[in-house]
Structures are given as C-alpha cells and as structure tokens.
Amino acid sequence: MTEIRxxxxxxxxxxxxxxxxxxxxxxxxxxxxxxxxxxxxxxxGDEFNPxxxxxxxxxxxxxxxxxxxxxxxxxxxxxxxxxxxDGVVFLWVCGGxxxxxxxxxxxxxxxxxxxxxxxxxxSAGSSRLIGDLVLDAEIEGDNCRVVGYENHAGRTFLGPDxxxxxxxxxxxxxxxxxxxxxxxxxRVVGTYMHGPLLxxxxxxxxxxxxxxxxxxxxxxxxxxxLDNSLENLAQQVAISxxxxxx
Amino acid sequence: xxxxxxxxxxxxxxxxxxxxRGGGTTLPGMILLKLRPxxxxxxxxxxxxxxxxxxxxxxxxxxxxxxxxxxxxxGITFVANTSGANLPSGIATALLRRNPDEKLGVFEVDEAALxxxxxxxxxxxxxxxxxxxxxxxxxxxxxxxxxxxxxxxxSLPDTTKLIINADDPALAFLGxxxxxxxxxxxxxxxxxxxTIPHAADSLHCQKCDGPLNFxxxxxxxxxxxxxxxCESQRPKPSFAGxxxxxxxxxxxxxxxxxQTGPLEIQIPLxxxxxxxxxxxxxxxxxTIGISATNIQKGLSTLSAAFGRNEIINFEGxxxxxxxxxxxxxxxxxxxxxxxxxxxxxxxxxLNDRTADGKDVSWIWDVDYEMIVDRLASLTISGDRAYDLxxxxxxxxxxxxxxxxxxxPQGLLEHLKSSIxxxxxxxxxxxxxxxxxxxxxLNKMGATHSFWxxx
Ligand SMILES: [Zn+2]
Numbered sequence: 001m002t003e004i005r006x007x008x009x010x011x012x013x014x015x016x017x018x019x020x021x022x023x024x025x026x027x028x029x030x031x032x033x034x035x036x037x038x039x040x041x042x043x044x045g046d047e048f049n050p051x052x053x054x055x056x057x058x059x060x061x062x063x064x065x066x067x068x069x070x071x072x073x074x075x076x077x078x079x080x081x082x083x084x085x086d087g088v089v090f091l092w093v094c095g096g097x098x099x100x101x102x103x104x105x106x107x108x109x110x111x112x113x114x115x116x117x118x119x120x121x122x123s124a125g126s127s128r129l130i131g132d133l134v135l136d137a138e139i140e141g142d143n144c145r146v147v148g149y150e151n152h153a154g155r156t157f158l159g160p161d162x163x164x165x166x167x168x169x170x171x172x173x174x175x176x177x178x179x180x181x182x183x184x185x186x187r188v189v190g191t192y193m194h195g196p197l198l199x200x201x202x203x204x205x206x207x208x209x210x211x212x213x214x215x216x217x218x219x220x221x222x223x224x225x226l227d228n229s230l231e232n233l234a235q236q237v238a239i240s241x242x243x244x245x246x
Numbered sequence: 247x248x249x250x251x252x253x254x255x256x257x258x259x260x261x262x263x264x265x266x267r268g269g270g271t272t273l274p275g276m277i278l279l280k281l282r283p284x285x286x287x288x289x290x291x292x293x294x295x296x297x298x299x300x301x302x303x304x305x306x307x308x309x310x311x312x313x314x315x316x317x318x319x320x321g322i323t324f325v326a327n328t329s330g331a332n333l334p335s336g337i338a339t340a341l342l343r344r345n346p347d348e349k350l351g352v353f354e355v356d357e358a359a360l361x362x363x364x365x366x367x368x369x370x371x372x373x374x375x376x377x378x379x380x381x382x383x384x385x386x387x388x389x390x391x392x393x394x395x396x397x398x399x400x401s402l403p404d405t406t407k408l409i410i411n412a413d414d415p416a417l418a419f420l421g422x423x424x425x426x427x428x429x430x431x432x433x434x435x436x437x438x439x440x441t442i443p444h445a446a447d448s449l450h451c452q453k454c455d456g457p458l459n460f461x462x463x464x465x466x467x468x469x470x471x472x473x474x475x476c477e478s479q480r481p482k483p484s485f486a487g488x489x490x491x492x493x494x495x496x497x498x499x500x501x502x503x504x505q506t507g508p509l510e511i512q513i514p515l516x517x518x519x520x521x522x523x524x525x526x527x528x529x530x531x532x533t534i535g536i537s538a539t540n541i542q543k544g545l546s547t548l549s550a551a552f553g554r555n556e557i558i559n560f561e562g563x564x565x566x567x568x569x570x571x572x573x574x575x576x577x578x579x580x581x582x583x584x585x586x587x588x589x590x591x592x593x594x595x596l597n598d599r600t601a602d603g604k605d606v607s608w609i610w611d612v613d614y615e616m617i618v619d620r621l622a623s624l625t626i627s628g629d630r631a632y633d634l635x636x637x638x639x640x641x642x643x644x645x646x647x648x649x650x651x652x653x654p655q656g657l658l659e660h661l662k663s664s665i666x667x668x669x670x671x672x673x674x675x676x677x678x679x680x681x682x683x684x685x686x687l688n689k690m691g692a693t694h695s696f697w698x699x700x
Contacts (some may be wrong), residue, residue: 063390
C-alpha cells in the first residue's frame with residue numbers, strides 16, 4: 001500500500017480555527033481510496049526534513065503564537081524552499097499564507113521575514129477582514145467554486161511568480177482591492193480561507209491529494225470518485241448563507 | 247430629563263413584552279443607554295451593598311445563578327440580569343427594573359463587554375473564571391481579550407476583590423497584577439488527565455512566553471500548570487475543590503476547602519465544569535459573608551439555568567438541553583455524556599447567526615470522536631446541519647445512520663417518532679438554535695417563555 005506522508009506544521013500553535021479538519025480530510029480521502037496516510041507533527045525546535053513528506057499543512061494562529069512560529073520557521077526556510085522546488089505540496093492557510101510569503105509588516109511597522117515559498121508580501125491593515133468568502137478557483141486550467149471563511153488583518157499582494165488561487169465572488173480575499181484570493185506557485189497553495197476549508201471543498205482536497213500522490217509515486221494518479229453529496233450540500237448552504245447574512 | 251428617559255425605557259420594555267418580542271430583556275436598557283449614556287454608572291452607584299460581576303467564556307450564567315440562589319437563601323435581596331442578557335443593554339434593563347430595597351447587584355457579563363462595563367459598574371467583587379476560544383469572528387483572538395482584561399485589571403481600585411481561577415494560566419497571571427485577589431481551583435482528581443486536549447488555548451506562559459507543563463488537565467487548558475522557563479506556576483487556591491465525585495447526568499459532589507474548613511457541596515448539575523462554577527460561586531458567596539449552610543443549601547437546590555442542563559418534558563420524552571457554543575463547552579458536555587453507562591439519543595444543532603458566531607469552524611475543534619460509538623441515535627439540525635453532518639462523517643459516524651433535519655420542527659417530529667416514551671434525549675444546541683427549539687417547544691406547549699424565569 002502506498003503511504004502518503006502528511007506533515008502537520010506547528011499543530012500546537014497554529015490551530016485556532018479547527019485546522020485539524022483539513023488534516024482529517026486529507027487522511028480519510030486517501031484511506032477511502034486505498035492509500036495509507038501518515039501524519040507527522042513538526043513543532044518549534046523540531047527538524048524539518050524536506051525528503052520526508054509529500055504534503056505540508058500550516059494553519060492559523062494567534063498573533064503571539066504566529067510570532068513564535070515565524071521565528072522558528074526562519075531556521076527551516078532553506079529546507080522549505082528545497083521541498084517546494086522538489087514538488088512537495090503545501091497548503092498554508094490564514095496565518096500560513098502570510099508566513100509563506102516574503103514577509104509581513106505589522107501595524108507597528110516591524111517587519112517579519114517569511115519563508116519565501118510564495119511570491120507575495122503582506123502588511124497589516126487598519127481593520128480586520130471577516131466573513132464568508134466565496135471564490136471561483138482555478139488550478140491548472142480546471143475551475144471550481146470554493147467557499148470558506150476569512151478573518152485577517154493582513155493585506156497581501158502577489159508578485160509576478162505567484163498566481164491567485166481564485167477570484168473573489170463574495171468576501172474580501174487577499175487585500176480587499178484586487179479581487180484576488182490566495183496564491184499558487186509550483187505546488188504551494190496559500191489561502192485566507194481559514195480552518196476547515198477542505199471538508200466543504202472536495203475538489204480542492206482532491207487536487208492537493210493528486211499532487212501529493214504524484215510526488216510520492218512519480219506518476220499522476222487517477223483518483224477514484226467518492227460520494228460527495230454531503231459535501232456539496234454543505235457547500236451550497238455556505239454559499240447561500242454568504243449571500244444572505246448581514 | 248432622567249425621569250423621562252427612565253419612564254420611556256420602562257414603557258419600551260412593557261410594550262416589547264406585551265408584543266411577545268424578545269421578552270423585553272434588553273430593549274429598555276438599549277433605549278436608556280442611547281438617551282442617557284451615564285445612567286448605568288449612576289444606577290450602579292445606588293447599590294449600597296456592592297456589585298458582583300462574573301465573567302468567563304463558559305459558566306458565567308450558571309455561576310451567577312448559583313450566587314443568586316445562595317443570596318436568596320440567606321435573605322439578601324438583590325438585582326440580577328437573567329437569561330443571558332449580559333451586554334450593557336441587558337444590565338441597564340435589569341437596573342431599570344430594580345426595586346429600591348435591592349441593594350446588591352449580581353451580574354454576569356459578556357467577556358468582550360467586560361472592559362467597558364467594569365469602570366461603569368465599579369464592582370466590589372469581580373469573578374473571572376476562564377477564557378476559551380469562542381466566536382472568533384466576534385471577539386477576535388483570545389490573546390486580544392486577555393490584553394484588554396489586563397488593562398482593565400491594572401486600572402481596578404484596590405477595593406475591588408478579584409476572584410480568579412488559579413487553573414487558567416492566563417487568568418492567574420492577570421490575578422498576580424492585583425493586590426486584592428483570591429484564587430479558586432480544583433485539586434488533583436482522577437477525572438483529570440495528563441495530556442492537553444487538541445483544542446487547548448493558552449499553552450504559553452503569559453510572563454515569559456515559555457511553554458507550560460501540566461501535572462493535570464481538567465478542561466481545555468485548565469489545570470495544574472507550571473512554566474518550564476520561569477518561576478510562574480498555578481497559585482495555591484484559597485478556595486479549593488477536592489474529593490470530586492461526578493455522579494453522571496444527575497449531579498456532582500465535592501469538598502470545598504477554605505480557611506473556614508472543609509464544606510461538602512452537592513450540586514444537581516453534571517460535569518466537572520459545574521464543579522468549577524460551584525467553586526467560583528462558593529468563593530464569591532463566602533467573600534460577601536453568606537454562611538456555609540446557606541451556600542450549601544443554595545447550591546444543592548439549584549435548578550438549571552436556561553438551556554444549561556435544563557430538562558424539558560416533550561410528549562413523554564425527557565429532553566436534556568445543554569448549550570454547546572464553543573469547543574471547550576461542547577467537549578465538556580460530551581465528556582458528561584460519557585459518565586452515563588447506557589447509550590444516549592443525541593441531537594446536535596448548529597446555527598451560524600450573530601449570537602452563535604458566523605464562523606462554524608469551531609466544530610472541528612470539538613472531539614465528537616469520543617462519543618460516536620456511544621450513541622443510540624444521532625439527529626443533526628440547525629441552519630448549518632450539513633457542516634455538522636460532515637464533521638460527524640469525518641469522525642467515523644456512518645452517514646447512513648444519521649438523521650439530518652435542518653428545521654427545529656423537523657427535529658422535534660423526528661424525535662417524537664423515533665424515541666420511546668420515558669426515554670431521554672440529549673440536545674446540544676448553539677445559542678440561537680436553542681432559542682428556535684424553545685420557541686418550537688413553546689408552540690407545542692412543552693415549555694414556558696424564558697423571560698418569565700427568574
Ligand atoms: Zn514563564
């Protein structure tokens with residue numbers, strides 16, 4: 001049985017929005033298709049070996065914890081850059097997308113360096129961008145509607161090497177001005193749709209899983225289809241609530 | 247002008263109750279605060295015997311009710327805000343309705359509204375019980391609430407007695423910033439665990455950012471903690487809960503130990519979270535001079551607060567309603583179910599309206615996994631029923647065995663048709679889902695309007 005190796009980065013610090021939902025989806029959707037999945041936590045002070053993983057997840061954290069994590073990530077950035085070049089899949093959400101970029105300038109004007117696996121830069125805005133987020137996502141020419149929830153003060157702008165994950169239909173997205181949301185570069189995906197975005201977006205989950213399997217086996221897999229009826233109903237409700245709610 | 251404002255506001259309450267909208271628990275206060283913003287402070291100053299303010303993410307309603315009950319038992323007349331009307335408008339409404347002979351105030355206050363309300367209410371006793379992640383879209387992050395509370399505590403006069411949960415590392419740190427403070431906490435118990443649950447907050451030392459070690463964890467990040475890096479550790483509580491005996495859904499027993507000696511306390515509310523509530527109430531009541539006997543009596547004869555372990559008879563089925571609105575609270579309710587031997591009928595209701603928090607991410611921080619093989623049936627309801635169904639799907643509960651019905655009416659009909667008379671069903675709703683369910687139960691004559699409660 002092929003074992004797909006999932007790395008959960010800083011689960012103690014970066015987990016405030018039910019981030020483990022994404023890990024559960026990756027794991028179960030692999031297992032339901034006959035793959036096995038291993039989940040390894042990498043925390044502050046631990047070594048990150050880029051050869052050990054097919055997919056790396058980083059979630060959202062409180063400012064204080066995000067600072068502790070940013071400091072530790074700095075020591076690992078060479079390993080992350082090498083993993084990204086090697087085609088390891090990344091899903092970094094919320095605080096994660098900010099840390100994946102070149103840097104973050106906070107409200108006091110202080111600058112925190114990012115890992116640099118996504119060509120984007122973030123600075124703190126004066127207000128928080130909070131609410132449902134609906135986008136038309138595009139990955140490698142394939143389109144799908146994706147829904148999530150955002151809650152961030154950062155305003156993120158992409159550089160030329162990164163492509164948006166999608167265009168905003170409802171909500172704020174990267175910066176509340178250019179209608180872009182998230183970023184993709186190689187197989188690194190960043191997004192402000194925090195916490196459990198994969199349960200309601202099986203299309204995105206399966207994209208990431210195909211890449212992860214390809215990284216592991218060297219071949220593009222054909223994923224067997226799963227019953228997504230509950231997923232689709234939850235997504236429809238979320239989209240209609242996004243339109244309705246004040 | 248003041249009199250006109252007061253009478254206008256009172257009339258609004260009467261009208262809104264007469265129309266049956268919202269029970270008038272906040273509207274009069276809202277009008278008054280608009281007309282005369284300073285009135286709250288003036289009205290609070292009229293309370294000669296002082297003001298008790300209780301705040302927490304979880305347990306503030308129940309604790310305020312416990313304190314009220316013991317105060318009532320000892321013949322103290324007081325004014326309190328009921329039914330969770332815990333924002334400035336709800337407190338102003340309670341003060342508007344105060345009888346002149348009520349000289350003590352007992353208020354539960356929303357944790358985000360607390361820093362604004364404390365300078366106005368000038369509490370003689372301020373009880374801080376816990377801070378967990380809750381409604382992240384509304385409150386912002388936990389850390390920012392802690393910072394606001396810190397500023398609030400730094401500007402408290404020494405005359406304010408702080409009563410603080412020693413087991414909450416962030417709150418214990420706040421307590422160390424004030425001169426006049428008493429701590430309460432739970433001693434080592436076999437209900438505690440050595441490992442931190444997944445959704446725990448506050449795992450770093452407030453003083454030095456160092457990681458915390460736990461000798462015991464009771465709920466979330468509450469327990470016997472110590473910083474690995476500096477000298478910070480759980481302060482020794484002057485009101486300690488010992489020899490805890492959780493008696494399933496029926497209630498709990500423990501020994502409250504303080505300067506005045508050990509006192510056996512029996513409460514009709516289940517779960518270790520209610521032991522914390524009772525301890526906080528005990529510490530508060532002792533501080534204001536209520537006798538041990540009256541505390542014992544007040545706590546043992548307590549009825550459940552609105553939607554907190556409340557039992558409603560519906561067509562011969564016993565509905566046990568336990569509000570579940572954030573991960574720590576929901577996990578605690580699930581753990582309480584595990585104290586029962588038999589399998590339970592369970593209904594979980596998820597709404598995403600303003601009072602619930604519009605972000606439903608938090609359900610992924612609830613450990614539903616612990617109960618999936620302990621259920622006789624599972625019914626899922628609320629505006630976001632399908633999100634919840636997905637959560638159970640990924641927890642390993644078979645989709646084919648769950649019944650999904652978003653409307654409260656559908657939920658009640660399903661429970662009626664699928665559960666035998668005399669059996670019990672446990673209901674875990676978010677706040678507005680509970681209101682919807684209550685209103686549906688009301689229509690069927692199974693319960694009474696909540697504003698009639700005192
Ligand atoms: Zn420390």
